[in-house]
Amino acid sequence: MSNFKILAVYAHPADSATEASGTLALHAERGDHVTSVVTTFGDRHHMQWLYDEMKKPESERDPDLPTMDIEVYRNFKKREAERIAEIIGVHELIFTGWTDHEVAFSWEKVEEITNIILRVKPDIVITHFPYRMSGGEDDHIVVGKIAMSAISRAGAKVPQFDGVEPYRGVKQVFFSFAGHEEVNSRNIFTNGVVCDVWIDTTSVIHKKVQAMDQLVSQGYQGTAARKIAEARDGRWGMIAGCAYAEPFARPTGITYDSLPMPERVLKERYIPNNLPNDALIASSVPSGTPLDAYRLRSQK
Template structure:
């Protein structure tokens, strides 16, 4: 361990494989590098979401199309995306991957799905859970599958805390903290008196942004490799970094107030020198990072 905080057990709960790389991946690397035990649960293989690799093949002249790609079955696509999820976990240092394989459709919150997530929570027994914001960009739990997963995860964590052996047949588990990751434009300010979402936790991922970009390089099924991943991180995580005063950042929101024994003043708050115009963005420019897409990343079929 590199600081006084003991090793943590952290559980990520995501809707699709791509979310492992795109949503909070820098935060994950910060914690795996400090020795924390990180487990990931992905609810679906994402077989319908952003299937850019197949659509790019359809756009080619017929004599240039790869019959293996165009002839891929749903099992082929699921296996392809599952492999991407496994490789992303390897890049980020995630030790275990649970994959439910739910059909990639518009989910609703159900008791059965909540209990499935709760079973993983009971098995992993995390100190901290990271998941999607439990409401969508339209402030609805019904219009965004990521929000549905965030909401069901919240309920599963609560169920595990409330469990009684006499009622549920197993011991309770209390997760200490839940952090929610906002989708795209949901976090674009740190102005506490404005409207919209104001995330209360911002992590500087500049030291590990290369690993986030490398994880995106694995996502050839969605076309996130190469220039797209670098554009995404520069535009989004770079914007978030500008908000909180670093090159690249990821925002999170806690689900409840946090109590301190004293004002949360950091050592760097007391040592930072005044500058008339703080200009973050001079470190680790992601567009300069070499592409690390695996050589066999485009190979079909796998199933």
């Protein structure tokens, strides 16, 4: 296999750690070029750090708290996304600065992502599953829709009208999951959204745990990150037949030249007890949270 250019498009900084980060870490390790787009600073989501600070006596609070405004807080969140990108091995991190909690579909936003696609020329796009089975919309779903529309728009550019060449090189889209859209199964006859691609993330689960350790603003560091990895990525792993996994769904069925028999399937050997046992390591990953992560303004 040759190397790929991968573009991930997310709603919030936290998504860049909690969704497909293990898979992206694997691809970065194999030499693929990873670009991550974080479209909002997530500045109105799960404000655990602020909540905890406000509970402290005034003398023990972060000294920068009295002068905090939305820009200062967005920077705090931006630093989290930057540290996550570094841990995962992301080559380029892009912020589009959309308003958190208010991401509505617009052709301006589609054009912004289209321009990124035209420049990055990704082979693979990873974005949020763009539907909500329970109805309603949220940032993730809308960002997924915007990314899908941007892929189509990139291919519809006409040099004579738009001054740019079209880009039609996105070969595959993978929708990532957060753990509440997909059904708890990989049996395709189960009702609901059954993910059709599972990536074994066991070898990089420490990176995913430490990526989540950066999300001090949301209180995801420490035991929370380890709980998420064991309970959710570990559950995905149990479904996928490994210690830890991430699920994806592709928007359309895939055509092969012949029946697909990947190496992993060919090499599968019978094990009476197929539990992951000593591959269960997420709970014991050492902390990846630097002291600076707890401070509203960087002390560096």
